[in-house]
Amino acid sequence: MHEPMFQEDGHAALPVQVQALRKVYSDVVAVDDIDFGLRKGSITALLGGNGAGKTTTISMLMGLVIPTSGTARVFGANMARERHKVLHRMNFESPYVDAPMRLTVRQNLEVFGRLYGVRNLRRRVVEIATELRLADLLDRRYGKLSAGQKTRVSLAKALVNDPELLLLDEPTASLDPDTADWVRTKLEQYCRTRAATVVLASHNMAEVERLADRVIMLEKGRIIADETPQELIKRFGRTTLEEAFLAIARRGANDAELQP
Amino acid sequence: MSAGPRLREQTGPAASAGRIWGMVLRYWYVIRSSWPRTAELIYWPLVQMLTWGFLQTYLAQVTSLAGHAAGLFIGGVLLWDILVRGQLGFAVAFLEEFWSRNLGHLMMSPLRPAELVAALILVSLIKLAVAMVPVALMAYLFFSFNLLSLGVAFAALFANLTIMSWSMGLVSAGVVLRWGLGAESFAWLVAFVLLPLCCVYYPVTTLPSWLQPVALALPPTYVFEGLRAIVLDGTFDVQLMAKAFVLNLAYFAMGAAAFAFFLHRARVHGSLVQMGE
Numbered sequence: 001m002h003e004p005m006f007q008e009d010g011h012a013a014l015p016v017q018v019q020a021l022r023k024v025y026s027d028v029v030a031v032d033d034i035d036f037g038l039r040k041g042s043i044t045a046l047l048g049g050n051g052a053g054k055t056t057t058i059s060m061l062m063g064l065v066i067p068t069s070g071t072a073r074v075f076g077a078n079m080a081r082e083r084h085k086v087l088h089r090m091n092f093e094s095p096y097v098d099a100p101m102r103l104t105v106r107q108n109l110e111v112f113g114r115l116y117g118v119r120n121l122r123r124r125v126v127e128i129a130t131e132l133r134l135a136d137l138l139d140r141r142y143g144k145l146s147a148g149q150k151t152r153v154s155l156a157k158a159l160v161n162d163p164e165l166l167l168l169d170e171p172t173a174s175l176d177p178d179t180a181d182w183v184r185t186k187l188e189q190y191c192r193t194r195a196a197t198v199v200l201a202s203h204n205m206a207e208v209e210r211l212a213d214r215v216i217m218l219e220k221g222r223i224i225a226d227e228t229p230q231e232l233i234k235r236f237g238r239t240t241l242e243e244a245f246l247a248i249a250r251r252g253a254n255d256a257e258l259q260p
Numbered sequence: 261m262s263a264g265p266r267l268r269e270q271t272g273p274a275a276s277a278g279r280i281w282g283m284v285l286r287y288w289y290v291i292r293s294s295w296p297r298t299a300e301l302i303y304w305p306l307v308q309m310l311t312w313g314f315l316q317t318y319l320a321q322v323t324s325l326a327g328h329a330a331g332l333f334i335g336g337v338l339l340w341d342i343l344v345r346g347q348l349g350f351a352v353a354f355l356e357e358f359w360s361r362n363l364g365h366l367m368m369s370p371l372r373p374a375e376l377v378a379a380l381i382l383v384s385l386i387k388l389a390v391a392m393v394p395v396a397l398m399a400y401l402f403f404s405f406n407l408l409s410l411g412v413a414f415a416a417l418f419a420n421l422t423i424m425s426w427s428m429g430l431v432s433a434g435v436v437l438r439w440g441l442g443a444e445s446f447a448w449l450v451a452f453v454l455l456p457l458c459c460v461y462y463p464v465t466t467l468p469s470w471l472q473p474v475a476l477a478l479p480p481t482y483v484f485e486g487l488r489a490i491v492l493d494g495t496f497d498v499q500l501m502a503k504a505f506v507l508n509l510a511y512f513a514m515g516a517a518a519f520a521f522f523l524h525r526a527r528v529h530g531s532l533v534q535m536g537e
Contacts, residue, residue, distance in 0.1 A: 023530075094364070096361075102294060
């Protein structure tokens with residue numbers, strides 16, 4: 001069985017394609033009719049304040065949340081209905097989802113490796129652990145690790161299947177600057193060598209500015225900006241993405257249009 | 261389904277077996293990592309067995325019925341524990357994913373819901389073995405009650421009880437999936453509502469007539485009636501086991517449907533992402 005190379009309408013499948021996506025929880029509109037497509041090898045940051053709809057959008061891309069209407073397609077598969085066709089080609093990392101505490105790092109990576117059907121698993125576990133400076137921690141329980149070490153294990157889990165699509169939710173939250181920089185470098189290397197498509201949700205604007213080649217900014221579930229970080233900075237006449245983000249976030253409540 | 265060079269084939273029985281084995285290993289590592297958890301598996305069945313065993317010894321000394329029905333209580337309590345431990349083994353393994361905040365990883369992985377259920381069933385069997393083998397041995401040593409002397413009958417009793425325990429496990433896992441850890445107590449307590457209804461220690465005729473149809477709609481009732489037939493009359497009633505099995509098929513189908521329904525509702529309500537109370 002092969003993954004669909006084309007969508008139902010005959011167009012070549014982008015790694016990620018979101019069309020008229022909407023999610024309503026009771027009376028709260030979490031995501032409101034958004035459209036975007038991501039090309040292979042791109043790194044796209046989803047930005048927005050708390051409650052902007054970033055997590056809900058990523059959850060719909062993973063198929064963990066079913067949209068109220070519209071579609072989220074990954075490698076051509078509708079994630080609400082046929083996510084199992086493509087889940088082995090993607091992975092995700094978030095400090096808000098843990099791994100089993102009582103298992104050692106090695107056991108955790110072996111379990112997830114089996115779930116993803118990784119070949120030569122023992123060798124792969126050692127390989128990825130070495131790459132992420134975890135070799136000395138392989139037989140230590142996950143629950144005994146520091147926050148930085150846990151993040152590296154989470155990243156190892158996210159890369160164990162060599163994913164073509166990587167979803168990252170605050171990948172460097174709670175890390176010291178040195179470790180955070182190291183993680184960013186690793187992510188950059190992986191994306192460059194693997195030509196992986198990345199969706200990144202982050203509140204760290206320096207991180208976004210360094211990693212992302214595109215920014216999709218959400219507010220109240222709607223896309224209010226979709227351009228490169230440099231374009232956004234330039235449009236608002238600022239020098240950093242953080243300044244541009246603050247300018248957008250603090251603009252007048254009645255200013256419906258996004259104007260510098 | 262084609263996979264990259266790093267990955268094996270993703271569809272077919274071998275791929276499913278690999279994922280199920282991965283989950284069984286995950287739970288086995290937890291059992292192995294903590295002796296208090298292993299001790300907890302044995303603790304309650306042992307306490308129950310000793311309590312009812314000594315009660316039966318006392319009653320045998322003062323009444324002729326209890327003397328005649330040696331093994332009635334102790335057999336009942338051992339079989340009851342198979343039902344309860346089977347359900348808890350299933351449900352608690354599932355709760356582990358909530359406690360360790362790991363459910364998001366699993367639901368995002370290629371693991372299918374049916375494979376997760378298969379792994380939980382295997383884990384409940386492993387936990388049953390860990391709990392019941394030592395307790396059954398002690399029942400033999402303390403009270404000369406040999407569960408295996410029931411022979412083929414024991415296999416039928418065991419099978420019917422474990423299938424029912426998985427049906428309850430499916431419903432309780434589904435409820436937790438939908439409503440989060442706020443509904444955790446449901447998973448711990450659901451089996452105990454059956455204790456008075458499925459007539460573990462007394463015949464169905466003991467119940468008021470209006471309650472008897474409820475009891476007869478429950479597969480374990482036939483198992484415990486079957487145990488009494490063996491202990492009191494020395495006969496193995498195949499019909500009772502067949503009725504229990506047919507009912508079990510219906511209950512398992514309902515349990516699986518409930519789990520699938522709750523999983524779908526959890527995806528609609530976004531509770532897989534929240535995973536809290």
